[in-house]
Amino acid sequence: MEIKNLNPKKFVSAKEEEISAIVGTDLAINALSGGVDSSTVTMLGHNALGERLKTYFIDTGLMREGEAEQVVSLFADLGIKVEVVDAQRQFFGALSGLTDPEEKREAITQTFYRDVFGKLVQDIGAKFLLHGTILTDVDETVAGIKRQHNILTQLGIDPEREFGYKIIEPLVQLRKDGVREVAKALGLPASQYNRPPFPGPALAARVIGEVTPERVAIVRKATVIAEAELIDSGAFQCMAILHEDRVTGMRDGKRDYGLQIELRSWESKDARIATPTRLSYDVLERLSERITTEVPGVVSVTYNITKKPPSTMEVV
Ligand code: XMP
Numbered sequence: 001m002e003i004k005n006l007n008p009k010k011f012v013s014a015k016e017e018e019i020s021a022i023v024g025t026d027l028a029i030n031a032l033s034g035g036v037d038s039s040t041v042t043m044l045g046h047n048a049l050g051e052r053l054k055t056y057f058i059d060t061g062l063m064r065e066g067e068a069e070q071v072v073s074l075f076a077d078l079g080i081k082v083e084v085v086d087a088q089r090q091f092f093g094a095l096s097g098l099t100d101p102e103e104k105r106e107a108i109t110q111t112f113y114r115d116v117f118g119k120l121v122q123d124i125g126a127k128f129l130l131h132g133t134i135l136t137d138v139d140e141t142v143a144g145i146k147r148q149h150n151i152l153t154q155l156g157i158d159p160e161r162e163f164g165y166k167i168i169e170p171l172v173q174l175r176k177d178g179v180r181e182v183a184k185a186l187g188l189p190a191s192q193y194n195r196p197p198f199p200g201p202a203l204a205a206r207v208i209g210e211v212t213p214e215r216v217a218i219v220r221k222a223t224v225i226a227e228a229e230l231i232d233s234g235a236f237q238c239m240a241i242l243h244e245d246r247v248t249g250m251r252d253g254k255r256d257y258g259l260q261i262e263l264r265s266w267e268s269k270d271a272r273i274a275t276p277t278r279l280s281y282d283v284l285e286r287l288s289e290r291i292t293t294e295v296p297g298v299v300s301v302t303y304n305i306t307k308k309p310p311s312t313m314e315v316v
Contacts, residue, residue, distance in 0.1 A: 001173060002135055002173055002174070002175065003173045003174060003178065006174070006178050006181060006182075008181045008182045008184065008185035009185050011182055011185075012044065012047075012182060012185050012186055015044050015048075015170040016044055016047050016048040017048075018170070019044060019045060019048035019049065019130070019168060019170060020048040020049065022128070022168055023048070023049055023052065023127075023128050023168075025052075026052070026126070026127040026128065027052050027053075027054065027124060027125060027126040027127065027128075028045065028049060028052060028053050028054075028126055028127070028128035028129065028130055028168070029053070029054045029055070029056065029117065029120055029121060029124065029126045029128070029129055029130070029165075030042060030045055030053060030054075030055055030056070030129065030130035030131070030132075031055075031056050031057070031058050031112075031117070032055050032056065032057055032071060032075065032082055033057070033058075033063070033067075033071070033198065033200070033202075034057070034067060034070065034071035034074070034195075034198075035132075035195060035197060035198050036176070036179055036180060036183050036192065036193055036195050036197065037132030037133075037134055037171055037176075037179055037197075038132040039183060039188055039192050039195075040132065040171060040179055040182055040183045040186060040188070041130050041131065041132040041170060041171060042055050042075065042080060042130075043078075043080075043183070043186040043187070043188060044130075044170055044186065045130045046080055047186075053130065054083070054120075054124060054126065055075070055080060055081070055082050055083070056082065056083050056084070056085050056120065057071050057072060057082050057083070057084045057085070058085050058087050058112070058116055059084055059085060059086050059087060059088060060087055060088065060091040060108075060111075060202060060204075061087075061088030061091055061092055061213060061216065062091060062201065062202035062203045062204045062211070062216055063202050063203070064198070064202070064203065064220060064223055064224075064227075065220055065221075065223070065224050068084050072084065074189075074192070078188075085116065085120070087111070087115075087116050088213075090111050090115050090116065091108065091111050091204075092211070092212070092213055094107040094108070094110065094111045094115075095107055095108070095204065095210070095211040095212075096210075096212075097210065098210065098211070099209050099210055099244075101146075101316040102146075102147055104201070104204060104211060104316060105146070105147045105148075105149055105201060105316070106147065108149050108200070108201045108204060109147070109149050109150075109152075112149065112150075112200075113152065113159065113162075113163050114162070114163050117129055117163065117165065118163045118164055118165075121163075121164060121165045122164065126165065127165060127166060128165060128166050128167070128168055129159070129165050129166070129167050129168070130168050130170070131150060131167050131168065131169045132150070132169075132171055133148075133150045133151065133169045133171065133172050134171050134172065134174055134175060134176065134179060135172060135173060135174060135175050136175055136176065136270060136271050136272060137150055137151055138151060138154050138172065139272075140312075141154060141155065142154055142155075145312065146312060146314075148200070149199070149200035149201050150200050152167065153167065175270040175271070175272075176197060176269075176270050176271055177269055177270050180193045180194065196235070196236065196237045196238065197236070197237050197271065198237075199314055201314075201316070203216050203219050203220060203223065204216070204316065205314040205315070205316045206219050206223070206239055206240065206241045206242065206314065206315060206316070207219055207241075207242050207316070208241065208242065208243050208244040208315060208316065209243075209244030215242055218242055218259065218295060218296070218297065218298070219240055219241065219242040219261075221294065221295045221296075222240035222242070222261045222291050222295050222298070223239065223240045225240070225287065225290045225291055225294060225295070226238055226239065226240040226263055226287065226291075229283060229286060229287050229290070230265055230277075230279075230283070230287075233265065233277055233279070233283075235265045235266060235267060235277045236266045236267055236268040236269075236271070236274065237264075237265070237266045237268070237271075237313060238263070238264065238265040238266070238277075239263070239264050239265075239313075239314070240261050240262070240263055240291070241261065241262040241263075241264065241315045242259065242260075242261060243259070243260040243261070243262060245260065246258060246259060246260070247260055247299060247300050248299075249299025249300060250299075251299070256297075256299055258297050258298060258299030258300070259295075259297045259298045259299065259300075260298070260299070260300040260301075260302065261291050261295065261298050261300070261301050261302075262301075262302045262303075262304055262315070263287060263301065263302070263303050263304065264276070264303075264304045264313070264315075265277035265279060265303075266308070266313055268308075268313075271313060273307070273308055273309070274307065274308040274313055275307050275308075276303075276304060276305050276306065276307065279303065284303055287301060287303075288301040
């Protein structure tokens with residue numbers, strides 16, 4: 001049930017009390033990606049549990065350029081230690097050969113919750129996982145639109161029985177705009193509470209077809225350019241997507257059967273509905289020029305002009 005008329009300060013103290021009462025004298029873990037939801041949960045959890053919360057950055061191999069270093073250093077400045085876990089081999093192994101979007105999402109869920117967190121809680125003897133699920137994630141999964149990577153109980157999965165730990169979801173009654181208010185009340189810097197959303201499946205949500213280290217590297221390069229050029233536009237979210245199909249292009253007077261990158265930039269309040277940003281042709285031309293020259297093998301760049309619905313924001 002969504003919280004209406006949110007009072008962020010009251011919400012923070014109520015959730016901190018709740019987390020502390022549930023965890024008691026046990027240990028909890030959480031994964032921090034650096035996005036607004038997991039950053040907010042990290043702050044709430046550390047205020048409530050102090051040293052009894054262990055925070056990890058899971059390096060799935062699917063994250064953006066420099067993301068691990070940025071997150072570790074930002075939270076070090078806030079006095080919170082974040083340990084990086086290298087799980088690249090596990091994620092690429094699980095994704096190998098998969099092309100169906102929901103199968104890819106399922107593989108990511110299982111790798112996160114069974115393989116990576118299941119082992120971490122065992123290694124340190126934790127009983128709880130603090131989780132940044134928000135209401136929009138639940139809605140879309142329950143409606144059968146897209147299985148959001150972090151939905152378990154709402155799909156009838158008992159995390160304690162299947163993975164060996166209980167889940168606490170302090171943000172599950174909020175949407176993105178509510179989480180931003182709470183993040184601000186917790187003293188997170190504006191760069192953090194205003195940060196554009198980034199999905200749990202990370203760049204795997206932006207690769208159509210098989211997710212391999214090589215294909216992720218291509219979409220990662222395009223993402224650097226898309227974010228650099230669009231960061232000041234004030235959009236809710238912007239992204240580069242790698243298509244599966246190749247198209248005929250030409251380079252140096254020769255045929256080049258190359259890759260296609262699709263760009264999306266969204267205006268939205270809470271990700272339930274969204275419209276494409278009305279980007280200027282100057283911006284679009286610069287994006288196309290940079291991506292076709294700086295990202296190896298790309299011969300086509302397109303901009304998506306479809307609203308959500310019927311589109312969704314991520315392509316997978
Ligand atoms: P869609 O593609 O469902 O995206 O229209 C709506 C918003 O949710 C983000 N998104 C996710 N967030 N786990 C997340 O934590 C996921 O599995 C996931 N899939 C999409 C997306 O980036 C957008 O902000």
